[in-house]
Amino acid sequence: xxxxxxxxxxxxxxxxxxxxxxxxxxxxxxxxxxxxxxxxxxxxxxxxxxxxxxxxxxxxxxxxxxxxxxxxxxxxxxxxxxxxxxxxxxxxxxxxxxxxxxxxxxxxxxxxxxxxxxxxxxxxxxxxxxxxxxxxxxxxxxxxxxxxxxxxxxxxxxxxxxxxxxxxxxxxxxxxxxxxxxxxxxxxxxxxxxxxxxxxxxxxxxxxxxxxxxxxxxxxxxxxxxxxxxxxxxxxxxxxxxxxxxxxxxxxxxxxxxxxxxxxxxxxxxxxxxxxxxxxxxxxxxxxxxxxxxxxxxxxxxxxxxxxxxxxxxxxxxxxxxxxxxxxxxxxxxxxxxxxxxxxxxxxxxxxxxxxxxxxxxxxxxxxxxxxxxxxxxxxxxxxxxxxxxxxxxxxxxxxxxxxxxxxxxxxxxxxxxxxxxxxx
Amino acid sequence: xxxxxxxxxxxxxxxxxxxxxxxxxxxxxxxxxxxxxxxxxxxxxxxxxxxxxxxxxxxxxxxxxxxxxxxxxxxxxxxxxxxxxxxxxxxxxxxxxxxxxxxxxxxxxxxxxxxxxxxxxxxxxxxxxxxxxxxxxxxxxxxxxxxxxxxxxxxxxxxxxxxxxxxxxxxxxxxxxxxxxxxxxxxxxxxxxxxxxxxxxxxxxxxxxxxxxxxxxxx
Ligand code: SF4
Ligand code: SF4
Numbered sequence: 001x002x003x004x005x006x007x008x009x010x011x012x013x014x015x016x017x018x019x020x021x022x023x024x025x026x027x028x029x030x031x032x033x034x035x036x037x038x039x040x041x042x043x044x045x046x047x048x049x050x051x052x053x054x055x056x057x058x059x060x061x062x063x064x065x066x067x068x069x070x071x072x073x074x075x076x077x078x079x080x081x082x083x084x085x086x087x088x089x090x091x092x093x094x095x096x097x098x099x100x101x102x103x104x105x106x107x108x109x110x111x112x113x114x115x116x117x118x119x120x121x122x123x124x125x126x127x128x129x130x131x132x133x134x135x136x137x138x139x140x141x142x143x144x145x146x147x148x149x150x151x152x153x154x155x156x157x158x159x160x161x162x163x164x165x166x167x168x169x170x171x172x173x174x175x176x177x178x179x180x181x182x183x184x185x186x187x188x189x190x191x192x193x194x195x196x197x198x199x200x201x202x203x204x205x206x207x208x209x210x211x212x213x214x215x216x217x218x219x220x221x222x223x224x225x226x227x228x229x230x231x232x233x234x235x236x237x238x239x240x241x242x243x244x245x246x247x248x249x250x251x252x253x254x255x256x257x258x259x260x261x262x263x264x265x266x267x268x269x270x271x272x273x274x275x276x277x278x279x280x281x282x283x284x285x286x287x288x289x290x291x292x293x294x295x296x297x298x299x300x301x302x303x304x305x306x307x308x309x310x311x312x313x314x315x316x317x318x319x320x321x322x323x324x325x326x327x328x329x330x331x332x333x334x335x336x337x338x339x340x341x342x343x344x345x346x347x348x349x350x351x352x353x354x355x356x357x358x359x360x361x362x363x364x365x366x367x368x369x370x371x372x373x374x375x376x377x378x379x380x381x382x383x384x385x386x387x388x389x390x391x392x393x394x395x396x397x398x399x400x401x402x403x404x405x406x407x408x409x410x411x412x413x414x415x416x417x418x419x420x421x422x423x424x425x
Numbered sequence: 426x427x428x429x430x431x432x433x434x435x436x437x438x439x440x441x442x443x444x445x446x447x448x449x450x451x452x453x454x455x456x457x458x459x460x461x462x463x464x465x466x467x468x469x470x471x472x473x474x475x476x477x478x479x480x481x482x483x484x485x486x487x488x489x490x491x492x493x494x495x496x497x498x499x500x501x502x503x504x505x506x507x508x509x510x511x512x513x514x515x516x517x518x519x520x521x522x523x524x525x526x527x528x529x530x531x532x533x534x535x536x537x538x539x540x541x542x543x544x545x546x547x548x549x550x551x552x553x554x555x556x557x558x559x560x561x562x563x564x565x566x567x568x569x570x571x572x573x574x575x576x577x578x579x580x581x582x583x584x585x586x587x588x589x590x591x592x593x594x595x596x597x598x599x600x601x602x603x604x605x606x607x608x609x610x611x612x613x614x615x616x617x618x619x620x621x622x623x624x625x626x627x628x629x630x631x632x633x634x635x636x637x638x639x640x641x642x643x644x
Contacts, residue, residue, distance in 0.1 A: 016461065017461050017462060017463040017464070018458060018459050018460070018461040018462050018463050018628075018632070019463055019629070019632040019633075019636070020461075021457070021458040021459075021461050022458050022459070022625050022628040022629045022632060023629050023632075025454070025458055025619075025621055025622070025625045025629075026621075026622040026625040026626050026628075026629040027619065027622070028619050028622050029564065029567040029568060029569075029572050029619065030496075030499050030503070030564070031496075031499070031561065031563035031564045031566075031567055032492065032495075032496055032499055034563045035492065035495040035496055036492075040563070044562070046562045046563045046565075046566035046567070047566070049563050049566065049567060051567070052566070052567060065457065065461065066454075066457060067453065067457065068617050104633060104637070104644065105489060105644055106489045106492055107485075107633075108485060108488075108503075109485075109622050109625075109626040109629050109630070110481060110482075110485045110626060110629040110630030110631075110632075110633045110634070111629055111633065112629075112632065112633040112636060112637070112644075115633075115636060263468065264466075264468050264639075264640060265468070266468065267467045267468040267469070268464070268466060268467055268468060271467075272467065273467050273468075273469065274468075274469070277469065278469075314642065315640070315642070316640060316642070317471055317473065317476075317640045317641030317642045338491070341642075342489075342490070342491075
């Protein structure tokens, strides 16, 4: 057994817990999880059946943690997990799984399959079987500070631009601010309007907020490859920044996995509860809306629909606020089939969008989004995740569908009257 | 051994062994699985009505929206044979008498013609899901020896029981003995095969419901 395989096996043995044992013991091979997975439904290839993506881990579980499996192993009747096999599984565990969680929502015996994929990735990463694309992103986050190689000067340059364009100062390292706003590289590079939108919204709401010079990047590729050590380093930066600035709430940007990494995995990674709250920007906007702190004027009149990012809705429990926000500024808001809790993934979550080799499959899987869109024929598509946005744009372009994609936060900000006097601050 | 001796053995020692292995097996497997424990989730929870382990235990008994249409045979066939098995195992008068002699508890039975019908429907549904397993690419792909084996050991008790009652093929005594033997085989293998989902599905649903309920998601 190679040293890396040994490490992978050791990590897998550590992550196998009672839920995983229960899930493997419960599976009746009914195949219903396949019907929920876009990689199966759009390709018809049974190897993309969610539970099959865990086969090496299942065998290891059986061989190490069950009486019968141990007996079989002793008499040489079981097939050991090999390097080659894990290598082969890379495609199944990463390229063809976006951690969207639809499978976990339908399994009749109740298996939380995506929970297992997330854990399996720990072993895959430890054994050196994570895809280069996400590995690179994780390493850049550790060494440079962001997965796309964005450094503080780039952020500062963007702050300056926004300050000039909007005439609103962008606070940096303001101690005692109520909110610390995080960004994703994608926003810094591709969607600079996000920062301007935040500035307008915060000003209208009369809230204090700040960016943090040592923690502006919210995405966590360490979590996506399944390397808890890297994930911890990345989350720790944010925790330290938030504690140093003594903020009450850290706002996760329009990025699904950043939210999961910080909101649900963060405290578990650093090993202690946070001293601050973590909210997705959509949750914050929802609260402002409820408290009457968000006042918009005018409406979008074209036909709009909303793509629920998996990590925000099904995996994060935020389903209603985005709909109320949509209705606030859109006259003609239509829902796609399966919208909300069971919305279909864009195909690029969980780090999948960073995997070059996975592009063809990703575009194939996008057919499900295409058919959802074809059912309602919107003029524009709104979402709340910069990664979804890029993946959606790629897919739409590939299928020659002329549907612009926009971020909900920006759309809301566009309806905030420019001359609003800040209230309360 | 003649048929009378055979029947005596399956009713006596055979049954004792089978029930013994079944009980020890169930306890062993439950400990083996659930003693692995899990780490406490220390992220701040979000509570939402209907999002909990208990809710999921019940909710998952019903098909999620749109799923019946995607896999009608799995759902209709699956419900039919599970309910059918429940009826023939627990609501057939001779079975209730056995339970009474074992645990001292009894309950009303269904008329035997109805049990007859239930047995036939159960077997038909089982054959349908078997054919579906052979025909559907995903199911065939997932299937291992265990799937064919567990189907067989579940089917045989229903078949032999029904044949015994109908006096088909073999003398009643022999068929009855075979019926009891097949049940014993089922009991012995249940804890060590996928049939154990009869126990673990509650734990699985509970974990899924709890882990996601922590995030305010009603799965
Ligand atoms: S839906 Fe659940 S029980 Fe059926 S094959 Fe998938 S994991 Fe197994
Ligand atoms: S989490 Fe989503 S992509 Fe991954 S196996 Fe499940 S349904 Fe498929």
